Amino acid sequence: MKNxxxxxxxxxxxxxxxxxxxxxxxxxxxxxxxxGAMGELPVHGLVKVWVADEDAAMARDIVVNADHEPGLPxxxxxx
Numbered sequence: 001m002k003n004x005x006x007x008x009x010x011x012x013x014x015x016x017x018x019x020x021x022x023x024x025x026x027x028x029x030x031x032x033x034x035x036g037a038m039g040e041l042p043v044h045g046l047v048k049v050w051v052a053d054e055d056a057a058m059a060r061d062i063v064v065n066a067d068h069e070p071g072l073p074x075x076x077x078x079x
Contacts, residue, residue, distance in 0.1 A: 002056040005049035005063055013047045016063055023062050025055045
């Protein structure tokens with residue numbers, strides 16, 4: 001398994017996993033339970049998205065291209 005994405009938080013990781021699963025790439029999240037221990041651990045770099053070695057290149061391309069699609073904003077604009 002290879003780490004293809006360092007998520008900002010659990011929601012960001014799940015967004016990426018859903019996108020990859022939609023494209024037919026199985027993905028897993030690690031570190032989602034560590035973010036609750038912020039007093040003991042660094043705040044960033046805990047939640048990661050992993051895929052099989054053979055899917056890593058395709059998964060990275062999917063994630064990079066998705067960041068430019070208007071349907072998948074990084075952050076919601078306030079009304």
